[in-house]
Amino acid sequence: MSPDFSTFRLGSGADSVYESLISAHQGLSEADSARLNARLVLILLNALGDENAAQHVIAAARQNLQNLDNKPA
Amino acid sequence: MPRYAYKSYPYTKPPEMTGGKVSDAPVVIVGAGPVGLAAAIDLAQHGIASVVLDDNDVVSVGSRAICWAKRTLEIFDRLGVGERMVEKGVTWKVGRLFHGDREVYAFDLLPEPGHKNPAFINLQQYYVEEYLVDRCADFPDLIDLRWKNRVIAVRQSGNTVVTFVDTSDGTYTIEAAYLLACDGAKSSVREMLGLEFAGRVFEERFLITDVEMKADFPSERWFWFEPQFHNGQSALLHKQPDDIYRIDLQLGWNADPEEERKPENVIPRIRAIVGDREFEIDWVSVYTFQCRRLERFVHDRVIFAGDSAHVVSPFGARGGNGGIQDTDNLCWKLAMVLKGQANQRLIETYDEERTVGADENILNSTRATRFMTPADGAERLFRDETLALAETMPFARRLINSGRLSLPCSLAGMSLAIPDSENVPGGLVPGAPCVDAPVLGNGKPAWLLDRLGGAFLQMTVSQDTITLANVAPDGSLGEMRSLACDTNNTAANRYAPDTPVTYLVRPDQHIAARSNAATQQWRIIAMQHILGGAA
Numbered sequence: 001m002s003p004d005f006s007t008f009r010l011g012s013g014a015d016s017v018y019e020s021l022i023s024a025h026q027g028l029s030e031a032d033s034a035r036l037n038a039r040l041v042l043i044l045l046n047a048l049g050d051e052n053a054a055q056h057v058i059a060a061a062r063q064n065l066q067n068l069d070n071k072p073a
Numbered sequence: 074m075p076r077y078a079y080k081s082y083p084y085t086k087p088p089e090m091t092g093g094k095v096s097d098a099p100v101v102i103v104g105a106g107p108v109g110l111a112a113a114i115d116l117a118q119h120g121i122a123s124v125v126l127d128d129n130d131v132v133s134v135g136s137r138a139i140c141w142a143k144r145t146l147e148i149f150d151r152l153g154v155g156e157r158m159v160e161k162g163v164t165w166k167v168g169r170l171f172h173g174d175r176e177v178y179a180f181d182l183l184p185e186p187g188h189k190n191p192a193f194i195n196l197q198q199y200y201v202e203e204y205l206v207d208r209c210a211d212f213p214d215l216i217d218l219r220w221k222n223r224v225i226a227v228r229q230s231g232n233t234v235v236t237f238v239d240t241s242d243g244t245y246t247i248e249a250a251y252l253l254a255c256d257g258a259k260s261s262v263r264e265m266l267g268l269e270f271a272g273r274v275f276e277e278r279f280l281i282t283d284v285e286m287k288a289d290f291p292s293e294r295w296f297w298f299e300p301q302f303h304n305g306q307s308a309l310l311h312k313q314p315d316d317i318y319r320i321d322l323q324l325g326w327n328a329d330p331e332e333e334r335k336p337e338n339v340i341p342r343i344r345a346i347v348g349d350r351e352f353e354i355d356w357v358s359v360y361t362f363q364c365r366r367l368e369r370f371v372h373d374r375v376i377f378a379g380d381s382a383h384v385v386s387p388f389g390a391r392g393g394n395g396g397i398q399d400t401d402n403l404c405w406k407l408a409m410v411l412k413g414q415a416n417q418r419l420i421e422t423y424d425e426e427r428t429v430g431a432d433e434n435i436l437n438s439t440r441a442t443r444f445m446t447p448a449d450g451a452e453r454l455f456r457d458e459t460l461a462l463a464e465t466m467p468f469a470r471r472l473i474n475s476g477r478l479s480l481p482c483s484l485a486g487m488s489l490a491i492p493d494s495e496n497v498p499g500g501l502v503p504g505a506p507c508v509d510a511p512v513l514g515n516g517k518p519a520w521l522l523d524r525l526g527g528a529f530l531q532m533t534v535s536q537d538t539i540t541l542a543n544v545a546p547d548g549s550l551g552e553m554r555s556l557a558c559d560t561n562n563t564a565a566n567r568y569a570p571d572t573p574v575t576y577l578v579r580p581d582q583h584i585a586a587r588s589n590a591a592t593q594q595w596r597i598i599a600m601q602h603i604l605g606g607a608a
Contacts, residue, residue, distance in 0.1 A: 005466065005468070006465070006466040006467050006468055007467065007468060008467060008468040008470075008471040009468065010468070010471070010472075014471060014472055015437070015440045015472075015474060015477065018440070018444075018455075018459075018472055018474075019440050019443070021455060022443065022447070022451065022452045022455055025450065025451035025452065026448075026452075028451070030450065033450060033451045036451075037451070060466070063465065064461070064464070064465060
């Protein structure tokens with residue numbers, strides 16, 4: 001059974017977390033912004049701490065992207 | 074269809090200039106907008122006289138503030154005008170969010186029954202002001218409303234504030250104990266005192282239009298991100314009374330406000346939304362978003378309330394509603410100080426409580442503005458991907474921010490909120506605004522908030538009964554009156570879910586203290602704490 005990633009879990013702190021996320025990017029170059037996102041993802045995957053869950057979020061994030069020509073091996 | 078008929082209120086030569094009785098009102102209110110008028114009525118209900126000065130002689134031109142929140146309607150009920158407003162207004166509680174042409178999310182702002190007032194009404198500011206002006210007339214000895222009286226200078230000395238007023242007949246002065254500056258975002262009183270109005274401007278412009286048309290849009294708030302009819306920007310639709318619709322359209326920072334206001338530019342934009350319906354443009358304005366506030370709202374004898382004290386960007390209905398919550402918070406404190414029942418420090422708690430309220434409003438409207446008008450780069454990327462994910466993942470729908478709509482402020486944790494002295498089970502915490510509930514008074518259906526009145530009150534709620542008694546400044550109790558819970562025990566479920574709880578309720582219907590073993594001593598200590606200004 002795939003874990004549930006679609007349920008809202010941030011509660012009343014959601015807007016604050018979102019604000020911190022976009023504010024963290026302020027003043028960064030495009031390349032550094034991308035690096036920040038990459039680090040964030042790696043840290044979050046580790047925080048998730050579950051291989052099965054990690055595989056599912058990666059797949060969920062990739063869904064519905066427009067260019068799916070290059071399917072992962 | 075009847076379009077709003079603006080009438081001008083008559084200017085009368087002030088008694089100070091005719092040799093008549095000079096005003097001895099302890100309060101001068103500058104500005105006869107919703108905030109100034111609400112303050113005059115609130116003070117009058119506490120027996121305090123005021124002179125209201127306005128440089129104009131008509132109500133708001135254009136609909137301006139239209140969304141009035143439940144808490145504001147409860148305050149208007151206490152001021153005796155709420156029912157008239159709800160009757161005229163368009164009641165709504167559902168907000169719908171669209172991305173492109175697709176609906177992505179709908180939210181219900183009042184999902185539970187058992188409240189007299191709806192989550193929101195839409196009512197043009199001109200109606201709100203007209204009804205408040207009408208209500209002022211019920212207090213001819215306490216409210217002296219002076220149109221075309223423009224304040225040109227304010228001087229404070231010792232315990233008085235002297236206001237210099239200009240009229241077509243010349244200038245005159247009024248002396249009072251306090252001046253309330255309710256003169257709006259461009260407050261002249263604020264300028265006269267040389268006070269900084271710090272904050273930020275967002276580089277965005279919105280076109281705001283009132284469109285008169287016959288249409289069958291539901292009574293809901295509709296917000297579009299990137300609709301096809303408006304070239305990838307944002308749009309908002311609200312229904313108002315008299316077949317008027319409010320349509321807000323994001324224009325971008327580079328838009329020319331003068332050009333955008335021209336009918337030949339407005340009409341095609343509206344046509345794109347409403348299709349081939351017949352419509353007329355009733356009012357147009359172009360605005361930028363700003364979030365600013367005074368560092369302090371109380372400057373000795375001059376007190377700021379409403380937009381003169383704080384401005385927020387729209388889309389949260391936090392401007393007008395925030396201003397009415399200001400006067401609700403201030404007027405009973407001012408009245409008790411003027412009557413010698415409370416220490417002047419009590420007024421400082423207005424500053425404490427309402428600067429926190431203003432910050433909450435500014436925080437929420439700033440976040441909404443950033444979501445609506447993301448900066449290029451990562452901010453836009455996250456915004457766009459939130460909208461994209463929302464199609465399939467429900468969590469992302471909750472991150473979409475088209476404005477978090479005005480909710481009552483909690484004063485929990487602030488100086489006047491008295492911490493529980495024992496473990497009180499359930500109910501409302503000190504600082505929370507009272508919650509409405511259906512009750513029975515003498516066997517007849519009634520609403521709890523309507524029965525609270527405007528004085529300090531002790532309220533004991535048990536499983537089936539609510540006992541109320543006014544509390545005098547010395548802590549003594551007035552005559553007991555009782556109400557019964559409705560058949561669902563709604564009031565008990567909201568206030569005393571487990572065992573009976575006794576509340577001390579402030580005149581602005583916020584919980585001051587609670588106990589499950591209320592005594593005379595408990596009341597005395599609580600009243601001393603509050604009326605001493607919690608110092």
